[in-house]
Amino acid sequence: QVQLQESGPGLVKPSETLSLTCTVSGGSISNYYWSWIRQPPGKGLEWIGYIYYSGSTNYNPSLKSRVTISEDTSKNQFFLKLRSVTAADTAVYYCADGFGNYWGQGTLVTVSS
């Protein structure tokens, strides 16, 4: 059974960089799609982007200038970096396999000074 676990700071200051790690167990991250999705409190889901195969990426244009998704296949982890955050980036951040079969439990990241 594939399991995903998000980790990272729960509080980030405005203008700084949000950094999260997703650790995958029960399966290899190689040669597959892996996504980040977020959900502001009380609101709907927003796709951030995915990484696939040999590190190729695809990002939501609304975030593209600020986001980087990368991976470390030796550790079976993939990562999210979101730069220049504001309060509007406060959300529960989920990692998931590319087609939504498996999700982490989510981690709340609050942007506040």
Place this chain on the structure above:
Amino acid sequence: EIVLTQSPGTLSLSPGERATLSCRASQSVSSSYLAWYQQKPGQAPRLLIYAASSRAIGIPDRFSGSGSGTDFTLTISRLEPEDFAVYYCQQYGSSPWTFGQGTKVEIK
């Protein structure tokens, strides 16, 4: 960007009743790459349906999906108490992948 509009916003039904949820796309969804998710408070979304009509692993057969092009439907044939939740559609045929705003199925 494909905009997905779900209706109704809230559906008030009793256990045992049939639920019909709609997801309309602003343009045709490529290859029917349309998924449905269920989300309960404090939990991650759970994949119910992919490719418009294929049930994900472990999903009861009371959940069914249909549709193509721009109009898609999720049907729950007989609501069980555990089915009261928020449901989202998502298209993954065109970048950026997008979600609908959700339909809440609540107990009447």
